[in-house]
Amino acid sequence: MNGLQFDPARPLDLIAVGRLCIDLNANETGRPMEETLTFTKYVGGSPANIVIGAARLGMHTGFIGKIADDQMGRFIRTYLQQNGIDDSQVSVDRTGAVTGLAFTEIRSPQECSILMYRDHVADLLLSAEEISEDYIRKSKALLISGTALAQSPSREAVFLALEFARKHNVTIFFDLDYRPYTWKSAAETAVYYNLAAEKCDCIIGTREEFNMMENLYNVTGADDEATSNRWFSHQAKLVVIKHGGSGSISYTADGKKHRSGIFPANVLKTFGAGDSYASAFIHNLMQGGGVSEAMRRGSASASIVISRHSCSDAMPTLDELEAFLLSNEEIGSGAE
Ligand SMILES: Nc1ncnc2c1ncn2[C@@H]1O[C@H](COP(=O)(O)OP(=O)(O)OP(=O)(O)O)[C@@H](O)[C@H]1O
């Protein structure tokens, strides 16, 4: 049992709070960005990608965020609407803030990097006053992602969203989404990540992201099981630790461990794996799937997305995911 509860009476399945940005993915692959001349524009931002993926799988989704008062902000809002994502809680900044940009470089399938323009971005100006308790209580689940904790007032907005979610028994997913360029120090990062994680029901992150959270506190020594036990002593019922091309492992508070392999992919770029994994994982859990099946679907979704140019645009529909699962074999899995 994964221990997560979802109230079927709630009209929304999943809402996220955090950044809505723009990805500019290099069209000329196989070369450094210094030699790149053209990019393709997509909606981006880890929580946005996850919600877009969830919507693509058929979930009723919404977003709490702030966009810039410019063409990029209007592009983002239109895309959310086109994908059936409720944007009633997406406010517009009027102070001249800009849209976060993620320029991505695809030197090779294994050598990808992201150049982030994150100064004076609208997403980090989301304020606590813009967090609606009534909106949050309409949802079965809330997704938070770590980068929204990096600066005020977004930080306070996330903590208020967490309080409202706990007050109304909204299940909380925390995708760690650690992006160093937005933070000032390792200590600040660890403190705020830990304070947020203590309130969450399901924590999803890479081994490196959990290390970032734990090093300051001298705990667990990068041991997956010790990591999960640390969070079971708080609110967590399920902890998922991702290990890239080696797959993922998860632990439930009832002591069970689940290991998932990967689906071999024609990798074009590796980024987007985590967001696509999270969207399909959350979708299947909320459909009543077991942890192993949810992880399997997360892995399948990741393989689909890393074989395509985009992240958000590449998120599979449910039909695409089912077809992929029927025609591909997972390698390296096995519940323990
Ligand atoms: N090369 C790969 N081939 C197949 N599947 C992969 C590969 N890399 C990652 N995955 C799948 O995607 C999942 C998440 O990938 P990863 O552990 O890299 O998370 P992440 O670092 O959050 O991803 P991102 O690069 O999007 O930030 C893995 O657990 C695995 O299931």
Ligand SMILES: O=C(O)C[C@@H](O)[C@H](O)C(=O)CO
């Ligand atoms: O999360 C970001 O700001 C970058 C994303 O938009 C990008 O698609 C990515 O890195 C996904 O993992």
